[in-house]
Amino acid sequence: MKKILVTGALGQIGSELIVKLRNLYGENNVIATDIRKNDSVAALSGPFKLLDVADGEKMFQLAKQNQVDAIIHLAAMLSAVAEKKPLAAWHLNMGGLINALETAKELGIQLFAPSSIGSFGPTTPKDKAPQDTIQRPTSMYGVNKVAGELLCDYYFARFGVDTRGVRFPGLISYVTPPGGGTTDYAVEIYYDAVEKGRYQSFINKGTYMDMMFMPDALEAVVQLMEADPAKLQHRNAYNITAMSLEPEEIATEIRKHIPSFVLDYQVDPARQAIADSWPNSIDDSAAREEWGFRPQYNLEKMTADMLEKIREKAKV
Numbered sequence: 001m002k003k004i005l006v007t008g009a010l011g012q013i014g015s016e017l018i019v020k021l022r023n024l025y026g027e028n029n030v031i032a033t034d035i036r037k038n039d040s041v042a043a044l045s046g047p048f049k050l051l052d053v054a055d056g057e058k059m060f061q062l063a064k065q066n067q068v069d070a071i072i073h074l075a076a077m078l079s080a081v082a083e084k085k086p087l088a089a090w091h092l093n094m095g096g097l098i099n100a101l102e103t104a105k106e107l108g109i110q111l112f113a114p115s116s117i118g119s120f121g122p123t124t125p126k127d128k129a130p131q132d133t134i135q136r137p138t139s140m141y142g143v144n145k146v147a148g149e150l151l152c153d154y155y156f157a158r159f160g161v162d163t164r165g166v167r168f169p170g171l172i173s174y175v176t177p178p179g180g181g182t183t184d185y186a187v188e189i190y191y192d193a194v195e196k197g198r199y200q201s202f203i204n205k206g207t208y209m210d211m212m213f214m215p216d217a218l219e220a221v222v223q224l225m226e227a228d229p230a231k232l233q234h235r236n237a238y239n240i241t242a243m244s245l246e247p248e249e250i251a252t253e254i255r256k257h258i259p260s261f262v263l264d265y266q267v268d269p270a271r272q273a274i275a276d277s278w279p280n281s282i283d284d285s286a287a288r289e290e291w292g293f294r295p296q297y298n299l300e301k302m303t304a305d306m307l308e309k310i311r312e313k314a315k316v
Contacts, residue, residue: 001070001110001226003029003055005063007053007100008075009042010034013168013217015176017072018042020218031066034075040176043207054098068208070110070225073100079118079141080271081180086140093144101155104163112225113152115237117210118182119145122277129279131239131286132157138277152236164224165236166287169210171217172302174309182274186211186250193254193261194314199248202268208280210241213297213305220293227291234286242295243302244281253303 004021009032021030033051037043049062053075063071075096082089097113104111111296120129121136135146145167152163170183178184185203192199203209220240251263271284287293297305 001025003031003066003068004070004072005031005033005066005068006072006074007033007051007059007096008073009048010036010038010040011074012171012173012176013214015040015042016173016214017074017218017221020222022046022228024222031062031068033297046262053099054091056099056102059099059281060106065105065107068107068109068180070112071100071144072112072221072225072238073097074143075113075180076144077141077180078179079116079139080184080232081275082141082144083139083270083274085094089140089144089258093141094147097148097151098290101151101161101163104161105155105159106178108161110164110225111152112221113148113163113165113236115145115149115165116141117167117169117275117278117282118142119237120278120282126280129239129282130235131234131283141276142277149237156235162229163236164227164232166224166238166240167282169212169241169268169282171212171214172306173214174306174313175214182197182271183209183211183280185247188247189247189254189263190310194307195260196260197260198262198264199251200264200266202266202271203247203275204265204267205248206276207272208244208246209275209278210243210282211245212240212242212295213302216242216295216297219285219296223293224287224291231290233290238287238290239282239284240293240295241282241284242297243299245299248263249299250303251287253299254307257304257307286306
């Protein structure tokens, strides 16, 4: 990658990825786009353009005019919100991806399009879900992600588009609030621990899901996009993970820093149903073997960093 267009750049991943990419490739070589603009570092530290990913012609023109050689397509409606607006989720998630794929095809450029653990379903093996396994999701978001994986495979096989992607687990970050995902509790719990001393989880005790600290997720994107294409056998759907967690484990680690922290539960049936349909853990050996994926953060290291940074932000 030398010059990059990022869609959904002001979301949870994009807000931090833009900063990392500009540090690596130069601030003028990373064009951030989103449907709105704010006063974040991602929006103000380099080129920014308004873009609705449903507008394929504008996406194409922005990519062509800026002579980009890669698109990182992050614009999406996440799992919990998508269940409330399934038709809107289909139009945004699938329409935006098709436009990104067509742009990449016409310009002969790379495309990163993330998938998710949401692409799995209740018939997927629960423990160490394999790289290649049953994918029959029961959420609209999951359906979108499976379809997206297949579309990217198709554009690679049919048109030679250099498509790449990972199945992100739940992502934990202190920079930008999460945007309506099933794993959002794993971010909220840290904020409430610092600001209130207690948290009410919408996901039930004992519900294991894969998680990753944002710095590891950002490094994975760059590492995969820079990987030797000859080594990529699973191009568009690499399982990646750093840890499999349930709420009590996070609370226990938080109490090492905030001994009085209290965790309560008020389970959201809709999000719990989505979580219950996903595996407890996934096998990321293909990513490790094919392009050297290695997460650097475990629960202990991540918790210390999250609490420190949130305290700095909150001036606590």
